[in-house]
Amino acid sequence: MQPFEPLETPTDVNATDALAQLGDRALAERVQRDGDDTAFRALYRRHTPRLYQFTLRVLGGNEPDAEDVVQETWLRAVERLSEFRWEAELGTWLTGIALNLCRGLFRRHDRRWIAMREDLDLVAAPRQEHERIDLEAALTKLPPGYRTVVILHDVEGFTHEQIAERLQISANTSKSQLSRGRKLLRSLLGPHESEQVRV
Amino acid sequence: MHENQRNDLSEQERAEFAALARERDPGRLLEERTVLTLREQRLIGKRFRPRWYRRLPIVAAGLAAAVALFAAGLAVGQWIGTRTVAESMAAANHQTAMQAAAAVQRAGSAYVLALTALTQVADTAEGSAVAQGREAALTSLYAAVRELVLLAPDDPMAVALRQEFERMRMRGRGTADVTPVTNLVWF
Numbered sequence: 001m002q003p004f005e006p007l008e009t010p011t012d013v014n015a016t017d018a019l020a021q022l023g024d025r026a027l028a029e030r031v032q033r034d035g036d037d038t039a040f041r042a043l044y045r046r047h048t049p050r051l052y053q054f055t056l057r058v059l060g061g062n063e064p065d066a067e068d069v070v071q072e073t074w075l076r077a078v079e080r081l082s083e084f085r086w087e088a089e090l091g092t093w094l095t096g097i098a099l100n101l102c103r104g105l106f107r108r109h110d111r112r113w114i115a116m117r118e119d120l121d122l123v124a125a126p127r128q129e130h131e132r133i134d135l136e137a138a139l140t141k142l143p144p145g146y147r148t149v150v151i152l153h154d155v156e157g158f159t160h161e162q163i164a165e166r167l168q169i170s171a172n173t174s175k176s177q178l179s180r181g182r183k184l185l186r187s188l189l190g191p192h193e194s195e196q197v198r199v
Numbered sequence: 200m201h202e203n204q205r206n207d208l209s210e211q212e213r214a215e216f217a218a219l220a221r222e223r224d225p226g227r228l229l230e231e232r233t234v235l236t237l238r239e240q241r242l243i244g245k246r247f248r249p250r251w252y253r254r255l256p257i258v259a260a261g262l263a264a265a266v267a268l269f270a271a272g273l274a275v276g277q278w279i280g281t282r283t284v285a286e287s288m289a290a291a292n293h294q295t296a297m298q299a300a301a302a303v304q305r306a307g308s309a310y311v312l313a314l315t316a317l318t319q320v321a322d323t324a325e326g327s328a329v330a331q332g333r334e335a336a337l338t339s340l341y342a343a344v345r346e347l348v349l350l351a352p353d354d355p356m357a358v359a360l361r362q363e364f365e366r367m368r369m370r371g372r373g374t375a376d377v378t379p380v381t382n383l384v385w386f
Contacts, residue, residue, distance in 0.1 A: 035247020037234055044230055049222035056223060067225055071233045078242045082250055135215050154208065154216045179206045 016041045024090040032081040044074065047091050051098055057151050058102045060140040065105060073098045095156075099148075099166055106144045138188040146181030153178050310339065341368075 019027060019042040030039035048070060055073075056066040076097050077084075084093055139147055148167065152158040153174075160171040160178075167174070208216070238244035241253070251258075317332045341364050347357040 031243060032250070035241075035243040035249070037238065037243040040237065040243050041230065041234065044233065048230070049224050052225040052229075053220060053223040067229050067232075070225060070229060071236060074233050075236060075240065075242070078237055079240075136219060155219055182206050182208070 012038055012041070016045070020046070025086055028081050028084070028090065031078060040078070043090075047094055048074075050091060051094050054095055054151075054156070055098045055102060057136075057139060057155070058099065058144075058148055059105065060142075060144070060147060069098055069101045069105070072101055096166060099152075102148070103167065106148075110144075133189065135185075135189065138185050141188055142181055142184060146177055146184060149174055149177040150181040150185065154182075310336075340364075 015038045019030075019039055022039075022042070024043065024046070027039045027043045030036040031043065051073065052066060052070050055069045056063065059065045059069065073094055077094055084090070133141075139150065142150065149163055152163045152166070153160070158166070160174040163169075163174040164171040169177075234243070238246070241248040314336055317329065317336070321329045344357060344360045344364055347354070348361045351357055
């Protein structure tokens with residue numbers, strides 16, 4: 001039987017707070033060298049809220065899947081910390097891992113998830129005023145391929161070249177996906193363009 | 200291009216996107232779950248195993264494979280080496296036998312030529328010198344017949360020649376006791 005290892009104690013809480021002053025690299029080195037879970041908690045707390053929000057948005061608001069992806073992202077990150085060259089931000093690296101995991105999930109449902117969907121009806125059904133939805137909710141209703149590109153470009157600020165590299169598609173496909181995604185998003189947000197922001 | 204331009208975000212839309220939340224707390228439960236999983240995998244915590252330790256089985260397997268590969272290479276190398284030496288020795292032996300046979304042929308020709316020459320000068324030359332030459336020729340012939348019997352113990356001609364020689368020599372010494380030459384065992 002494995003020895004019981006208690007979860008975070010009050011002492012650990014203080015230690016985690018103290019370690020929060022350290023930079024990502026110093027914390028990551030502690031995790032990598034000593035398996036310091038206090039350092040890991042500090043890193044986790046620093047990066048997880050953004051990582052979780054990104055993942056949740058890409059996965060269309062599916063919380064259980066987003067939690068699984070975040071956990072798996074940290075698992076892979078800790079395993080491969082020694083391979084990380086610190087040429088980019090740790091957060092960007094984590095986002096890349098999470099994005100790959102999301103792609104894996106999408107692919108499990110549909111291998112052609114990012115492919116151009118010419119058959120997709122880009123004009124959403126007209127909605128009543130009381131049915132108007134906000135941008136966050138509209139994003140969840142986009143097909144995964146469009147949603148991912150719109151989030152990466154319009155929310156996260158990636159260029160088409162960066163998106164193409166991360167999703168292993170061409171920059172032109174990324175541009176087309178974005179264009180069609182935006183169109184669909186506008187139609188989902190409602191017909192009242194004159195009185196409402198066109199998004 | 201034209202469609203893309205038409206599809207560009209308006210200032211208001213940009214503002215809407217910019218206003219989207221960038222962070223969300225997934226709750227403490229996920230943190231504990233993640234920490235627990237990492238501890239179970241010994242990536243952190245008291246039972247932490249550094250990367251080199253986690254890779255130990257892979258390294259050991261790699262080492263074992265390398266040793267096996269080296270041993271196999273050595274064995275194959277040795278086999279090839281041994282085979283080459285054996286082949287070389289066989290070739291050398293073959294070469295030596297061929298050379299010996301050629302030497303016998305050359306010596307035989309020289310022997311016959313020498314006897315022919317001796318025969319030609321027999322009438323004119325000194326009698327003792329001719330007798331000495333004849334004695335040498337017989338001694339050589341006897342020695343050759345002895346070797347021939349060793350070389351081919353089943354050859355009736357060789358055996359008969361030797362028996363005749365033995366008989367003549369014994370007669371020359373005044374002994375009637377002649378040991379018959381029988382087949383020799385050749386190892």
